[in-house]
Structures are given as C-alpha cells and as structure tokens.
Amino acid sequence: MPGKTLYDKVWDAHIVNQQEDGTVLLYIDRHLVHEVTSPQAFEGLQIAGRKPWRTGSMLAVADHNVPTQGRDQGIADPVSRLQVETLDANCATFGVTEFRMNDLRQGIVHVIGPEQGATLPGMTVVCGDSHTSTHGAFGALAFGIGTSEVEHVMATQTILQKKAKNMLVSVDGQVGPGVTAKDIVLAVIGRIGTAGGNGCTIEFGGDAIRALSMEGRMTVCNMSIEAGARAGMIGVDQTTVDYLKERPFAPRGEMFAQAEAAWLDLKSDADAHFDEVVHIDAASIEPQVTWGTSPEMVTGVGGAVPDPVSLEQAKVEGARRALEYMDLEPATPMKDIKLDRVFIGSCTNSRIEDLRAAAAVIGDRRVADSVKQAMVVPGSGLVKLQAEEEGLDKIFINAGFEWRDPGCSMCLAMNADRLEAGERCASTSNRNFEGRQGQGGRTHLVSPAMAAAAALAGHFVDVRTF
Amino acid sequence: MRAFTRLQGIAVPLMRSNIDTDAIIPKQFLKSIKRSGFGKNLFDDWRYLDTGEPGQDVSERQPDPEFVLNQGRYRGAEVLLAGENFGCGSSREHAVWALDDYGIRAVIAPDFADIFHNNSFKSGLLPIRLEKTIVEQLAKECETSEGYQLSIDLEAQTVTTPGGEVFAFEVDAFRKDCLLNGLDDIELTLQQRTRIKDYESRRRESAPWLFSVPQLEPDAGEQ
Numbered sequence: 001m002p003g004k005t006l007y008d009k010v011w012d013a014h015i016v017n018q019q020e021d022g023t024v025l026l027y028i029d030r031h032l033v034h035e036v037t038s039p040q041a042f043e044g045l046q047i048a049g050r051k052p053w054r055t056g057s058m059l060a061v062a063d064h065n066v067p068t069q070g071r072d073q074g075i076a077d078p079v080s081r082l083q084v085e086t087l088d089a090n091c092a093t094f095g096v097t098e099f100r101m102n103d104l105r106q107g108i109v110h111v112i113g114p115e116q117g118a119t120l121p122g123m124t125v126v127c128g129d130s131h132t133s134t135h136g137a138f139g140a141l142a143f144g145i146g147t148s149e150v151e152h153v154m155a156t157q158t159i160l161q162k163k164a165k166n167m168l169v170s171v172d173g174q175v176g177p178g179v180t181a182k183d184i185v186l187a188v189i190g191r192i193g194t195a196g197g198n199g200c201t202i203e204f205g206g207d208a209i210r211a212l213s214m215e216g217r218m219t220v221c222n223m224s225i226e227a228g229a230r231a232g233m234i235g236v237d238q239t240t241v242d243y244l245k246e247r248p249f250a251p252r253g254e255m256f257a258q259a260e261a262a263w264l265d266l267k268s269d270a271d272a273h274f275d276e277v278v279h280i281d282a283a284s285i286e287p288q289v290t291w292g293t294s295p296e297m298v299t300g301v302g303g304a305v306p307d308p309v310s311l312e313q314a315k316v317e318g319a320r321r322a323l324e325y326m327d328l329e330p331a332t333p334m335k336d337i338k339l340d341r342v343f344i345g346s347c348t349n350s351r352i353e354d355l356r357a358a359a360a361v362i363g364d365r366r367v368a369d370s371v372k373q374a375m376v377v378p379g380s381g382l383v384k385l386q387a388e389e390e391g392l393d394k395i396f397i398n399a400g401f402e403w404r405d406p407g408c409s410m411c412l413a414m415n416a417d418r419l420e421a422g423e424r425c426a427s428t429s430n431r432n433f434e435g436r437q438g439q440g441g442r443t444h445l446v447s448p449a450m451a452a453a454a455a456l457a458g459h460f461v462d463v464r465t466f
Numbered sequence: 467m468r469a470f471t472r473l474q475g476i477a478v479p480l481m482r483s484n485i486d487t488d489a490i491i492p493k494q495f496l497k498s499i500k501r502s503g504f505g506k507n508l509f510d511d512w513r514y515l516d517t518g519e520p521g522q523d524v525s526e527r528q529p530d531p532e533f534v535l536n537q538g539r540y541r542g543a544e545v546l547l548a549g550e551n552f553g554c555g556s557s558r559e560h561a562v563w564a565l566d567d568y569g570i571r572a573v574i575a576p577d578f579a580d581i582f583h584n585n586s587f588k589s590g591l592l593p594i595r596l597e598k599t600i601v602e603q604l605a606k607e608c609e610t611s612e613g614y615q616l617s618i619d620l621e622a623q624t625v626t627t628p629g630g631e632v633f634a635f636e637v638d639a640f641r642k643d644c645l646l647n648g649l650d651d652i653e654l655t656l657q658q659r660t661r662i663k664d665y666e667s668r669r670r671e672s673a674p675w676l677f678s679v680p681q682l683e684p685d686a687g688e689q
Contacts, residue, residue, distance in 0.1 A: 016658070016661050016662055016665045017658060017661050019640055020639075021638055021639040021640050022638075023638065023640040023641075025655065025658060025661070025662075027662070027665055027666070027669070029676050036496050036497075036558075037557065037558065037559070039499035040499065040500070040501045040559075043499075043501075048652070050652075053662075056677070056679040064496075065497065077497075079497040079498075079520055079521075080497055082497075082499065083497050083498075083499055086499050097682065120675065120676070122673070122676075123676065128557060128559075129556075129557055130555065130556050130557040130581060132557075143581075144557035144581050145557060145581065145584070146557055146558070146559035146562070146581060146584060146585035146588060147501075147559040147560075147585075148559060148585065148588030148589065149584065149585075149588065151652065152651065152652050152655065155652045155655075155656065156652060156655040156656060156662065157662060157666075158655060158662060160640070160651060160655065161584075162638065164580075194484055194551065194554060195484070195550060195551040195554070195577065195579075198551065198577060198579070198580065199580070228551065228554060228579060228580070229580075230580045248680050248682065249680050250675075251675035251678060255674065255675050255678070256675075258674075258675070259673070259675045262673065294484050314483070314550075315483075317482075317483075318482070318483050318484065321482070412488075412493050412556075413493060414493045414494070414496065414497065421517075431486075431488070431555060431556075433486045433488045433489065433555060434488070434489060434511065435488060435489070435492055435511045436488050436493075439492070439511055439517055439518075
C-alpha cells in the first residue's frame with residue numbers, strides 16, 4: 001500500500017462518517033467569518049432556531065466593505081455600513097469572537113487568521129471566501145465555501161464533501177534574485193491554466209517552495225484557487241513551527257511541544273501517490289505580469305502581449321475578447337504598458353514581507369507623475385504597526401504612495417477604493433477579471449516589488465535591472 | 467430547499483469559457499444581507515450599458531441589446547448553456563442566487579468550478595456536465611431554432627433535445643437524492659449528532675490544541 005499525501009492525512013483525520021457514494025462528513029476545526037458571506041447564514045440559523053455548534057472555532061472580522069481611510073468617521077456608504085453592523089450584531093448575539101473595525105487586530109481575514117495563530121497545521125479551515133486556500137501554507141486543509149455551507153458549518157461543525165484528487169506541483173531548484181512567491185504562482189497558473197487544478201487539491205513542493213517564508217507560502221497557496229484547485233497545501237517544516245510560536249491562538253508551553261511533534265509529521269510520505277504531477281524549473285521563472293482577464297493570461301516581464309491566433313484553438317476567442325477589454329495590441333512589449341494606478345495590498349500580498357519588498361525597491365525614488373494614484377493597503381492593523389515601526393510608511397509616503405488602513409480595498413472594490421472605467425492598474429491582488437477592480441477597469445497582476453517599480457517608472461519594468 | 471425533478475424550458479447560449487462569479491453578479495450587489503433580489507443584476511456588466519448600483523430602478527436602465535439575455539427570443543429562459551470552467555473565481559453563493567432569482571433552473575457546461583458546483587446544489591440549481599462538443603451542438607441548435615427548449619429529467623439523469631436526442635449526465639447519488647426531495651442537509655447532518663460528538667471527544671484527547679480558546683481582551687489594542 002502506497003504512503004499518504006499530506007492531503008490524504010489531513011482528510012483522513014477529519015472523517016466523521018463516509019457514505020456509500022463516497023460523500024464524507026468532514027469535521028471543521030476553524031471557521032473564519034466575514035461580513036459579505038455570513039449575514040444570510042446567521043439569518044438561517046436564527047430562522048431555524050439553531051445555535052452555532054462551537055463558537056470557539058469561529059473568528060470573525062469585517063474586511064471587504066471597510067474604508068481604508070477616515071475610519072473615525074465610520075462607513076459613509078449606508079449599504080456597506082449595514083453589512084458591517086450586521087456582522088457586529090450577529091457576533092454579539094451568538095457570542096462569536098470578532099475584531100471590530102477599529103481594533104488594532106482587524107484586517108483581511110486571510111491575513112489575521114495566521115497572524116493570530118488561529119490557523120494551525122493539520123486543521124481543516126473554512127471561510128465563505130475562495131481565498132481560504134491561503135491557510136494551506138500551514139499544512140492545513142483550507143478551502144472556500146458558499147453561504148449555505150457557512151450555515152451548515154455553523155450549525156453542525158462539519159461539511160459534506162467528496163475527496164478531490166491529489167496533484168503535486170513541484171517547483172524545482174531555486175528562483176533567481178528579484179523573483180518572488182507571486183511570480184512562482186503566476187507562472188504555475190500560466191502553465192497549468194485557470195482550470196488546471198479543477199477537481200484537485202494541489203500540494204506545492206520542491207526546493208523553491210521549501211525556501212519560501214510563511215508569507216511567501218501563503219501567497220502561493222492563496223492563488224491555488226486561481227488554478228481552479230479546491231485547496232493548496234504545503235508540508236510542515238521548521239519554518240512553519242517557528243512562525244507559530246507565541247501567536248495568541250496557538251498552543252503554549254507543553255501543549256506547543258506536543259503539537260509540534262504531531263505537526264512535523266504533516267508532509268507527504270516519500271512513496272505517496274499523486275494523481276497528477278507537474279514539475280517547474282524555478283530558475284526559468286522571471287517576474288510575471290498578466291496581460292488579460294484571467295490569471296492564466298500571463299507572461300514574463302521581458303515578454304509581449306501574445307497574438308491570440310498563436311494560442312491553442314480553445315483559447316483564441318477568450319484571448320481576443322480579453323485584449324479588446326484590456327485595450328492592448330498583440331506584440332506590445334509588457335514594458336511599454338503604461339499605468340494609471342498602482343495597488344499594493346490584498347490577501348495575496350499585504351503582509352510585512354510584501355511591504356518590505358516594495359519599500360526596498362522604492363528607496364528614495366518617487367512615483368512617476370503620470371501615475372494618478374499609488375496606494376499601499378496593509379493586510380492588518382498589526383502589519384501596519386510593524387511597518388511603521390520599521391519606517392516603511394515613511395518610504396511609501398515620501399515616494400508619493402498613500403498609506404491606508406487595512407482591508408480588501410481595491411482588490412475587489414467593494415469599498416470606495418476602485419478603478420474608473422478605462423483605467424489601467426498594476427495590482428498585487430489575485431484576479432484580473434473584467435470589472436474586478438471597478439467596472440471597465442483594467443488589471444495587471446504582479447508582485448509587490450514589480451508593482452513598486454512600475455509605480456516609479458509609470459510603466460512595467462524588470463525589477464531585477466531597475 | 468426547493469426540489470428539482472423535471473424541467474422543460476427555453477435554453478439560452480452564453481458560450482464563453484471561464485465565466486467568473488464576478489461577471490455573474492458584480493461585487494457591488496454583494497452588500498445585500500438578503501438571499502433574494504439578485505436576478506435583476508445577473509450578468510450586470512454585460513447586460514446593461516450603464517453602471518449598475520444597488521437599489522436602482524431597473525426600468526430606467528439601458529439594456530445592451532447585443533447581450534443574449536436581452537433578446538426577446540430567450541425571454542423566460544430556464545436553462546443556461548455555457549463554456550468551460552463556469553463559475554470560477556469568488557465563492558459568492560450570490561452567483562447561484564442571482565441565476566435562480568432570474569429564473570435559471572439548470573446550467574449545462576463542459577465543467578464547473580468547484581465551489582460554484584457545490585453552491586448550486588444547496589440552492590436547487592442543477593449544474594449539468596456534458597461533453598464540450600455536445601454543449602456546443604446544443605448551443606448551435608439553440609441559436610438556429612427560436613423557442614428551442616431542453617427537457618431535463620434528474621431522476622433519469624438525461625437531457626433531451628426537441629429533436630428527441632437524449633444525452634445522459636452524471637450526478638452524485640447523495641446530491642441527487644437531496645435535490646429530488648428538496649432535503650435540508652443541515653437537518654440530515656444533525657441526525658448524526660452523536661457521531662459528531664464522538665469524533666470531537668476523540669480529537670480532544672489526541673489533539674487538544676485544536677480546541678483551546680485563547681483568553682483575548684475584548685478591547686485589546688483599540689486604534
């Protein structure tokens with residue numbers, strides 16, 4: 001009998017019951033909650049007269065609708081305000097721990113979970129948000145769910161699911177200088193496609209993944225959903241364990257030692273079977289820039305916008321449509337693409353390491369005059385505080401960036417931060433879909449270092465030689 | 467949940483690949499704390515020429531006449547034909563609610579994104595996977611024949627064309643049963659209460675750190 005993958009191990013440890021058709025009742029350890037996908041679930045509980053099964057498993061925060069400036073004046077948009085107030089009221093009613101908007105610990109749900117130690121190795125983690133895959137960086141099985149499932153988890157602490165296939169993406173060797181976790185994951189999506197991981201849980205392995213910090217690993221797992229995977233996972237090692245020490249929700253003292261011993265076993269066995277295996281040569285990855293309206297429409301910064309007819313038949317029509325929306329001509333060098341705005345933030349790239357990388361590129365240079373707005377939105381109040389202690393805020397502000405309060409912000413433009421129609425943005429977020437950052441807005445996904453460099457130059461540049 | 471057994475309805479083709487949930491229901495409409503009322507904003511960016519905002523009077527908006535749902539021949543459509551990887555992107559169940567509220571009861575595509583596929587079954591929308599060549603054939607027939615209707619039989623797991631051609635599709639036995647009978651799966655799961663509690667007791671022994679709750683100061687670190 002072959003060994004087990006990491007996914008097999010975590011899955012097996014959470015089976016409450018298995019039906020004949022393979023549907024499993026899976027126990028959920030951690031339930032993260034935000035304001036957009038929870039109100040109807042709380043309402044459902046109330047209507048049915050049910051209570052949450054285990055409120056201690058829940059942690060709530062408002063992140064999508066919160067303003068990133070002027071918070072002392074509350075939320076101006078009444079519809080957004082009602083949604084945030086509804087979360088506050090539901091958490092108070094049901095006794096759910098919530099970090100409210102003006103709490104220093106508030107931030108993007110996928111930043112604060114790990115930051116608080118609420119995400120632990122071997123856990124099952126769910127949230128009504130597709131980027132829940134982020135938490136797989138800790139050797140957890142973490143995936144996004146819809147609102148009906150949010151209600152199901154609240155009421156029963158379980159979820160009904162069939163097991164996905166095992167896929168291994170091995171990033172072999174080491175990346176060159178200036179190439180980051182974001183570039184790795186965009187290159188992976190470019191290779192396997194936006195549906196390449198459909199029906200699979202992807203484990204990321206290989207030396208280039210092992211070499212990443214926890215922040216980098218979170219960036220990689222965050223975007224596994226952009227490859228269509230149910231979840232992304234990375235095996236536990238000393239980097240994982242070291243990150244978790246002294247976090248508020250993590251175990252302490254003797255219990256930490258006990259947990260650590262169990263955690264270090266959370267990796268795939270050497271003889272584990274994967275249904276699919278993809279190898280990528282890390283050294284071949286250059287800084288990535290997307291050119292279209294799907295994350296798979298990506299190329300190296302030294303490349304050019306492709307001619308749709310050069311693509312495989314099934315992708316031609318989509319690429320044509322994308323170029324029309326993006327207002328780009330085939331063969332345009334990526335470096336010739338000029339930008340109106342730059343956004344550094346989102347659950348993909350708003351952690352301290354991301355801000356350090358962007359600040360390191362900036363130094364004492366200034367944002368190009370042609371760029372209308374460049375903004376930095378830290379992932380949490382604690383990230384913001386840490387950055388300020390390191391003086392990063394000064395570097396950004398002196399360069400002409402706006403230094404904002406934490407939230408999802410212009411990643412999806414549910415608050416006031418958005419692109420106007422026709423505007424072009426270098427963004428460290430995760431989706432370049434039509435209208436994602438504002439109706440008619442055009443998004444190019446890049447790493448924080450590449451976004452910072454683009455802000456200074458006014459167009460894309462190769463951060464390695466900038 | 468509303469049951470799904472049989473359906474005969476007008477089909478509408480939207481044969482793009484990777485139709486994401488941001489396109490199905492744009493973010494500004496997710497601010498609603500209700501489950502209903504999303505249908506008028508289904509595919510909002512594609513369906514209207516003006517900018518959509520919550521609370522607008524739809525009768526005063528400018529529909530894009532080019533968009534399929536705005537064409538009279540597809541009025542009252544209940545079956546959506548779509549390209550590969552339908553429903554990718556965000557986990558928003560609002561996408562399913564918008565399709566449902568508009569009147570779409572089934573989506574036929576070569577494949578679906580995982581979360582969207584799960585969400586559909588929870589709200590009584592049937593996602594049907596058929597071979598890409600078959601979906602393309604249905605879309606073509608639909609375009610050439612006004613009033614084209616498809617018949618779907620969940621019990622028999624078949625899609626039948628007006629010409630009598632029958633295509634079989636796969637569906638999980640458990641999900642099929644829930645849909646056919648309109649079962650509330652929370653109630654079903656709660657019937658396994660003892661099993662869940664037994665599992666919890668075992669886990670509390672073997673991995674107690676999963677159940678520890680920190681003593682947080684509620685007002686710690688106010689900004």
